[in-house]
Amino acid sequence: MTYSVLVEVQLRPGIADPQGATIERALPALGFDGVNGVRVGKSMRFTVDAADEAAARAQVDELCARFLTNPVIEDANVTIEAP
Amino acid sequence: MTYSVLVEVQLRPGIADPQGATIERALPALGFDGVNGVRVGKSMRFTVDAADEAAARAQVDELCARFLTNPVIEDANVTIEAP
Numbered sequence: 001m002t003y004s005v006l007v008e009v010q011l012r013p014g015i016a017d018p019q020g021a022t023i024e025r026a027l028p029a030l031g032f033d034g035v036n037g038v039r040v041g042k043s044m045r046f047t048v049d050a051a052d053e054a055a056a057r058a059q060v061d062e063l064c065a066r067f068l069t070n071p072v073i074e075d076a077n078v079t080i081e082a083p
Numbered sequence: 084m085t086y087s088v089l090v091e092v093q094l095r096p097g098i099a100d101p102q103g104a105t106i107e108r109a110l111p112a113l114g115f116d117g118v119n120g121v122r123v124g125k126s127m128r129f130t131v132d133a134a135d136e137a138a139a140r141a142q143v144d145e146l147c148a149r150f151l152t153n154p155v156i157e158d159a160n161v162t163i164e165a166p
Contacts, residue, residue, distance in 0.1 A: 008091075008126045023151075024129070032146055034132030043091045043126040046107070049117030063115055068106075 001083050002047050003056040007064060008077040010041035015073045044068060056080055084166050085130050086139040090151060091160040093124035098156045127151060139163055 011017050020038040027035050050056035057080055064076040094100050103121040110118050133139035140163055147159040 006091075008089075010126065010128065020127070020129075023127075027146075027150075030150065032142065034142075035146070036130050036132075038127065038129040041126045041128070043093065043124045044103070044106075044121065045093065045124070046103075046121040047119050049119075059115065059117075063110075063118070067110075067113065 001052070002049050003053065003083060004081040005044075005046055005048055005056070005060050006079040006081075007044040007046075007060065007068060008041060008079075009044070009064075009069050009074050010039055010077070012073055012075050041074075053080055053082065084135070085132050086136065086166060087164040088127075088129055088131055088139070088143050089162040089164075090127040090143065090147060091124060091162075092127070092147075092152050092157050093122055093160070095156055095158050124157075136163055136165065 017039050019040040023040070024035065024038040027033075048056050048059055050059055057078065060078050060080065064078065065071055069076045100122050102123040106123065107118065107121040110116075131139050131142055133142055140161065143161050143163065147161065148154055152159045
């Protein structure tokens with residue numbers, strides 16, 4: 001079966017995020033107040049062929065740990081949608 | 084009230100995604116078969132202060148259209164979580 005996968009990769013809490021800090025600093029001058037704690041990460045969408053949802057999740061978890069994230073500084077949040 | 088916001092920015096369908104194509108091409112050689120249609124985008128998390136959820140959504144939608152995305156080639160997917 002083919003499952004749709006969304007992987008959200010975010011920097012771990014405590015890791016400096018210059019891109020997010022730059023956005024946050026710029027927004028008040030652009031007319032947007034009240035926006036705080038901006039963190040910028042990556043999102044990846046793809047489909048994976050697997051026998052069942054557990055197998056799909058195991059494959060995606062390994063993919064994240066080995067290639068899609070740097071586990072030292074990044075966390076991955078995996079969402080798998082049934083076909 | 085303070086709302087938690089997740090903005091997922093993806094390239095529109097049909098726009099070439101070289102980063103996703105590179106990941107997809109590399110995976111079979113790395114031992115991951117059956118992964119297709121890889122698309123890479125950005126994810127942004129932040130908090131926004133607003134009177135209610137509709138006001139928060141309006142503010143975030145304007146923020147996305149004006150600064151966080153390039154509406155010519157990118158779509159934004161906004162998720163707002165109640166505090």
